[in-house]
Every structure is written in C-alpha cells, then in structure tokens.
Amino acid sequence: MDFSSLPLLSITTFLPVLGALVIMVLRPKQTKTAYGIGIAFASLTLLAAIMIWIQGIGSGLSQIEELSWIPSISIAYRLGVDGISFPLVLLTAFLFLTSLIFSAKIKDNANIFIQLVLMLETASIGVFLALDLFLFYVFFEITLVGMYFIIAKWGHEHRKKAALTFFIYTLVGSLFLLLAFLALYLFSDPNTFDMQLLIANPTITGLAATLTFWGLFIAFAIKTPLFPFHTWLPLAHTEAPAAGSAILAGVLLKLGTYGFIRFPLQMTPDAFREFAPYVIVIAVFTALYGAFVALAQTDIKRMVAYTSVNHMGYLIFGVAIAAVTTTTSGMIALDGAVLQMISHGVVTGVLFLLVGALQDRTGTREMNEMSGLLKAYPILSGLFMLAAFASLGLPGLAHFPAEFQIFLGGFDVYPVAVGIIIIGLPVTTALYLRAIQKVFLGTLPEGFSGLKDLGSRELWAIVPLILATILIGVYPDSLLSMIHATTNFFGL
Secondary structure, X not given: OOOOOOOHHHHHHHHHHHHXXXXXXXXXXXXXXXXXXXXXXXXXXXXXXXXHHHHOOOOOOEEEEEEEEEHHHOEEEEEEEOOOHHHHHHHHHHHHHHHHHHHHHOOOOHHHHHHHHHHHXXXXXXXXXXXXXXXXXXXXXXXXXXXXXXXHHHXXXXXXXXXXXXXXXXXXXXXXXXXXXXXXXXXXXXOOOEHHHHHHOOOOOHXXXXXXXXXXXXXXXXXXXXXXXOOHHHHHHHHOOHHHHHXXXXXXXXXXXXXXXXXXXXXXXXXXXXXXXXXXXXXXXXHHHHHHHHHOOOEHHHHHHHXXXXXXXXXXXXHXXXXXXXXXXXXXXXXXXXXXXXXXXXXXXXXXXXXXXXXXXXXXXXXXXXXXXXXXXXXXXXXHHHHHHHHOOOOOOOHHHHHHHHHHHHHOOOHHHHHHHOOHHHHHHHHHHHHHHHHHOOOOOOOOOOOOOOOHHHHHHHHHHHHHHHHHHHOOHHHHHHHHHHHHHHOO
C-alpha cells in the first residue's frame, strides 16, 4: 500500500501528545474514559508505526520529512527512519500501549498520569526519528521531565529520592551531550546540525574528535547505563510504578544504546575505534557486575533492575566490537546488539509488569517473604517463569539470538573478552532459578491463597509481550533482515 502522501513519521511522533491534549481539554471525570482516550491514541500510534513498516524501510535513512526551522544555523525539523531506528519506534509504540493498559488501576490523578505517559511516548519516538542534533536534544530532554514526574508522583515509598537521583544523573549526561553536539556542529565541514550529513561525512578529527567522543560516551553511558554511571537505575526502577519501570527499562535505556550507534559509531568512528578497547573493558565489567549484584538481591524488582545493567553490558560490548572492526564479525555483533535492544525492551518490560502484579497481590517485593505462589497464581507464575527463562537466554526465546550474535561476532576479534563476559550467563541463570525456587515453589503462606490470579486487564497487557518474546526467539529474522540491511548499507 502507498502511504507516501502522508507524513507518517510526524503522525506517529505526535499522535500520543495529541491524545494528551484531548484529555487536557475534555478533562473526563471518569478514569475509564481517560484511559479509553489514552489507549485509543496509543493504539493509533502503533497502527501508524505499522503503516511506516508497510510503506517500506529503506537500507539507509528514508521517508525523510523536513521543514526549515532556524535556517541561519541549519537547524530544521528533520525526521527519518532506517532499519536501526524503526524497530525501536515499533517497540516504543508497543510497550507504551501495553503499559497504559496495565496502568488502568491507577486512579489518583489519572488524567495527569495518562497525559505524562503520552507526552513521554511522543518524546521517545521523536528521539529515534530525529535527524537534526537540535531536535534530537529537545526530544531527549523532554523524556527526562516526563519520567521524573511519573516516578515522583506515582512511585513507591522512596519515590522522591529516586526521581531526584534520576533527574540529576540524566541532566548531567544531557550537559555532556549538549557540549558534544556543539562540537559536532563547530568542527564539521560545513557547519551543520543535519545528522544525515554528519553520518555521511564524519570530518571531525584529532583532539576535537577525542573530546567529542568522550562527551558522547559519558552522556550515553549515563543513560544506558554503564558502570560506574549506573547507580541511579536500581533506585529508579525499584521506586517507579510497574508501568514506569517497564517504560524506563524497555524504552528509555534504549535512548542511550541507540545514541551509541547513531553518534560515536557513525559520527566519530575513528575516535571510537581508537578507544573501543577501553569501552569493551567497561562493557565486560558492567555485564559481570550487573549479574553478580543481581544475584545478591532479595528484592525481586531490584534483582530485575540489576539484570538490566547486565544486559546493557552485553549490548554495548557488541557495539564496541563493531567499532573495532568493519569485517563481517563486527556486523554480526552489531546486528545482535540492535536485536538485543528490542528483546531486552520486551522481556524486561514484561518482567517489571509481572513483578508489579506480584507486588499488588502480596504487598511485598522481598523474595524471602514469598513462597509457593505457583499454587495461588498459576498464570502469573507461569508467565513470570517464561519471561525469566527468556531473560537468562534460553534458546527459542528473545534474548538467545541477540546474545548469540554478539558473542559470535566478538569471539573473532576479542575471544578472551567473550570468554570472560559469558560468565554472566550462568550467574543470570542461577539468580532466576533461585528467584523461581524462593517465590513460586515451596509451601504457600497463609493469606495469599484468597487473592485472584491475573485479571483480563493485566493479561491484555502482558500476553502480547510474551508472544513477542516467543516470536523474536523463534523467528529473529522478522527484525534481523531489516537491521542487517541498514548496518550493511552504512558499512558498520
């Protein structure tokens, strides 16, 4: 079908915020009505994203939409899509929709909550589609504001501290990002904010390239996060509402990983190649650190949060391998890293929703206080076990093809580093098996047996994510062919 006459990228980007404006104007008194509007606009956003897919994703940047904004310094409203950014747009639309459905139990200031979620969705999609440094930065900053208020207002006991820590860390990262963007503009030839030109002709060299690379590295290392910039993440994940944690892990962390590919890998490739060994060391340490610290947790939500640190280590390891070599091995690792972004978003997103459902029923996140819940909540327990097996990398589920490609590509370049980083796999297996044993097996305590299993609203949110987990694991080429066409086009 031909949708070329429609500005699909702009429609997909701004449909959510349009929904927020509708709720703001109508101010529905019934929370069901507000959620109905929000879910409708989130559904339309997912439909618009699918229309982009039907229209065709080119190998390079395609479906360009451009409008002059500040022509004196070449700033423009520029949107475009390729095989790296589109899977993330699809993930964002999918995960925000399921998170809104799951959140329908939130009644306190529901209108404002829905507006913030929809505004955050627009900002997140805008980051992945922006092709102008200035526009990228605007969307990047708006995501910070939206998540801050979601954590601070609807989070748990220590939500204010978590929100403030999240805000300060990411704001500092944004300052480094701003300085790096100014350097990219000033040292490019000609001076431009156009990301297409900066990717096609990365002219920045020497000391300027080195400083720009490290500015980009710090900004995106905080957002990803990598060790030692990770300390904001466990607290933010633990204190955020379940849907907030799913969005934070599933989408917002990808702003950092996507940034690593789009900026240092494509705009300062020589500097990245020079410093890639250091990045690999950091990535390996991050992966192992995340796995071992997760193993030490007794709070199940905090455990899942630290497994995100572990998986981000794997992901950045794959990106760094691509920076070291432009051979087939580098491309295999990068394809795996991009697929890992999607698989992590789906798997960890559903894990946080399931943990939220578990906390609603038991009133606790402490694994030592739970036991035998398989008898009380067989559906919840079964879905959690499946998601846990996906997270630890079981073949046939989403993480396996992504991590396999990362390790396969890395083994040809840094076999010792791969031998070390895969230690995280048995550790992750151990922590999830321990969690399953503690929480779902054994004797059911008194007081838990009378509570209901997952309801229809929760299942509508969780089951599609579980199905996506299985689909990616069984048929990864549904995304890999698109991803590979782009990595091959750019010669990454």
